[in-house]
Amino acid sequence: MAFYRSHVLVCGGTGCTSSGCQKVQEALATSLKREGLDKEVAVVQTGCFGFCRLGPIVIVYPEGAFYTQVKPEDVPDIVTEHLIKGKLVERLLFKEEMHEKPVSLYGDIDFYKKQHRIALRNCGAINPEKIGEYFAVDGYQALAKVLHTMTPQEVIDTIKASGLRGRGGGGFLTGAKWEFAARAVGDKKYVVCNADEGDPGAFMDRSVLEGDPHTVLEAMAIAGYAIGASQGYIYVRAEYPIAVERLRTAIAQAREEGMLGENIFNKGFSFDIELRLGSGAFVCGEETALLASVEGKRGMPRPRPPFPAVKGLLGCPTIINNVETLANIPPIILKGVEWFTSIGTERSKGTKVFALAGKINNTGLVEVPMGTTLREIIYDIGGGLPGGKTFKAAQTGGPSGGCIPVQYLDIPIDYDSLAEIGSMMGSGGLIVMDETSCMVDIAKFFLEFTQDESCGKCTPCREGTRQMLEILKRITGGQGKPGDIELLEDLAETIKAASLCGLGQTAPNPVLSTLRYFREEYEAHINEKRCPAGVCQALLNYRIEPEKCKGCGLCAKECPVGAITGERKSPFVLDAGKCIKCGACVAKCPFKAISR
Amino acid sequence: MKSWEELNQRRDEERSKISLRRSEAAVKIIVGGGTRGIAAGARAITSTTLDEILRHHLEGKAVVQLAAVEQEGCEPLVRIEQPGKEPVVYQNVTPERMQRIFQQHVLNGEVVKEWVMAS
Structure with missing residues (x-):
């Protein structure tokens, strides 16, 4: 066995992969070999560190030096200066804007200091493709503990007492869900992990799958023991290729080590997990649609009850838990209810x-x-x-x-x-x-998304969201009319009341909440044909204010359609008929003389 | 794996491999790198130290770190830090001396007085 004096951790999440971490890792390996350090320094690929703005991120231990935006060209410096001479490469160290000196060490960065990482505890700290590193951080200890020292009911009681609520959206008590499934009668029962993360901009589940896949497998096995299931499925979207690959690796390693499969720890409990890839339909995050998709049917929700805990996958009692929820299970088992309930608020723990x-x-x-x-x-x-x-x-x-x-x-x-x-x-x-975000435009953006993702089963959701979107398009296009707001509210209430699943029931929310807090922006669009944030193009009227214009001519040079004319040193004029409202002149004007 | 004991054993083995990421080590051996340290042979000291750690199965308990500390004429420097004890700096360390420092200081807790840097 070799002993490495230093570990160089390179982020290998989706974010850093797209900013080129692979090349950095290769450059590190080559450079270390050339310097004869490959027996002294280990390069470790990890999951996401969460600080995606500054990727690719490289952390060098034992110091914990936090290097950001590392490019392959920077690697020789890290090797010759830091790893050979022991000098931190100052120019690559993370700098916090409020501090003058670079903050070199991982643990000193505000971004991390104020966080409390439970679900993400291992992301960026271990190599997700090596089960050994998961063992090192107490991996599969929670599974061993429940199989050796707890009855299924005790597991359920622990999760119930912890107050853990579903992290995928609904916020239902996880322990209660498990108890329903445990009490339900059925020859077979199933544990399903919902990894069909679909909200625009959300990627915490992907990060857990990529950075710490074994924690999900371990939690599913614990859930299987609690409810009496021997088979689990992870429903993950095919758009997460790195996550899918790491899950496959993790499942294979867990089987090899006996953490999945027959008679785990000789305790008479068997559990195995398979992957099911989804094609990224938003509605498949809804549990009944997800189950339909796992069964190979078209992903459409069905009425509940019966709830999946009673009649789920293939008609059998099934629990469906989200990735982040599952990632909380092993720490709760190991550290106890008291620890978990000490974090969070009265009714939302952790x-x-x-x-x-x-x-x-x-x-x-x-x-x-x-x-x-x-x-x-x-x-x-x-x-x-x-x-x-x-x-x-x-x-x-x-x-x-x-x-x-x-x-x-x-x-x-x-x-x-x-x-x-x-x-x-x-x-x-x-x-x-x-202040440069238009709330009507934001509402339109989200409604476009849900309208597109509606599965079409319920008319209010299928047609209602379309009508709402038409109205929003009209308002932002300068064609809004009195009564539009009331019509939006009316449609919203109907869609909420008459849709079957969460997608339809919540689709009007962005409109309702922006109406609740920013009604005056809607009114400005409709009544004054004005977009206060200056976003909605059709409502913008570019104009050069003669008293502010110094006649420098920069705007005229920048205008792609020649809509601005004038003599130098006297105010320029903008021809609204020719203007395409691209905003190039506004960005260029040094005197802020162009209003819209 | 078929038992909890085996899992615990695996955990301890694997933990010693990554302990340097968790700053859990009981002893920190800092080799003075920098341009002057490297020229005076700090790299050989580093590899000797690593060999000693392996030989005495101290993986997970000892950490070797390079640092750019320099003191003209005294290179290579080695500083040994243990919790609750005053750090000790040795000067003009050679691989052979390092072996004795390791044996006497790191393993048995006795400072090798004749090589300690005069302060």
């Missing part, structure tokens, strides 16, 4: 992973205790908004959720507080918007 996107500095994945405020997430961890822009609202819960305006920046976020203000936890997508 942590939640959020995917930060939109107008925010540190885009990426963060895991915080329930009850953390939006302000802490956005400003302390997310690093605030770029360009000193002002926060306007945040969209949570993706296309099923709603927006949170600035007056709620300080409410503690949990399942119930979000529902109270008309949004929802959802799967944890968090899109930040500033």
Whole structure:
């Protein structure tokens, strides 16, 4: 066995893969070999570190030096300076904007210090393709513990007492779900992992699958023991090729080591897992549609009851848990109910992973205790908004959720507080918007998504969302008329009331919540034919303000259609008839003389 | 694997391989790198140290780190840190001396006084 004095961890999540981590890893391997260090320094590919804005990320241990945006050209410096001479490569070290000195060490970075990682505990810390590294961090200890020391009912009681709620959107008590399935009568029972992550911008499940696949397998086996199932399925979307590959590797290794298969630990319990690949239909994240798809049928929801816990896959009692939910199970078993319930709020225990996107500095994945405020997430961890822009609202819960305006920046976020203000936890997508975001346009964006993803079974969802979208298109296109808002509200109520599944029942939420908090923006669009945020093109009227124009002519040079004319040193004029509203002149004008 | 004991054994083995990522090590051996340290033979000291760790099965308990600390005329430098003890710096270390430092200081807790750098 070799002993490595240093481990160089390279992020291998989807984000860093697309920014070129593979090449960095290859360059490291070549360079280490050339310097004769390949027996002293190990290169380890890991899952996502969550700090996707600055990928590819490389962490060098034992120091814990945190290098960001590493390119293959930077590798020789890391090798000759850091790994040979012991000098940190300052220029690559992560710098926090508020600190003058670079923050070199992983543990010192604000982005990580304020997080509490349970579901993501191993992401970025271990090699997901080696079961050995999972063993090293107490992997499969929870499974061993339940098989050796707990009855199935004790497992269920533990999960119930922990207060763990489903992290995929609904927020249903996980332990209660398990208990229903355990009590249901059936020859066979199934455990299904819902890895059909579909909210635009959310990628926490992908990150767990890519960074720590064994935790999902272990949790599924524990669930199988609890409810009396011997077969599990992971329904994962084919658009996650890295996740699928790592799951395949993990399942094969787990079988080889006896963590899956017949008679695990000689305790008379057998459990195996297979993958089922989905094609990325949003509706297949809905549990009954998901089960239909696993069975090879068209992915469409069916009425409940019977609930899947009673009549699920192939008519047998089935539990369906989301990836992030499952990732919480092994720590709860090992560290206990008291530990888990000490984190979070009264009715929402533990942590939640959020995917930060939109107008925010540190885009990426963060895991915080329930009850953390939006302000802490956005400003302390997310690093605030770029360009000193002002926060306007945040969209949570993706296309099923709603927006949170600035007056709620300080409410503690949990399942119930979000529902109270008309949004929802959802799967944890968090899109930040500033004053240049048009709320009508945002609502239109999400409605376009749900309208496109409606499976078509229920008329209100299929036709109603289409009608709502038409109205929104009209409003943003400058053709809005009085009564449109009322019609939107009317349609929204009908769709919510008369749709079968969660997709339809929540599809109008983005419209309703933007109407609730930003009604005046809708009114400005309809009554004044004006888009306050300056986004909706049809409502923009570009005009050069003569008193501000210095006659430099930069705008005229920039205009692609020659709509701006004038003499130097006197105010220029914009021909609205020719203008295509591209905004190029506004970006160029040094005097902010062009209004829209 | 068919028993919990086997799993525990595997965990301990595997943990020693990644302990340096978790700053759990009981002893930290810091070799003075830098341009001068490398020129004076710090790399040979590093590999000797690694060999010693392997030979005495201290994987997971000891960490070897390079650092750019320099002191003219004293290279190669080796600094040994153990929790609860004053760090000790040795000067003009050779691979042979390193072996004795390892045996006497790291394993038996006795400082090799004659090679300690004069402060």
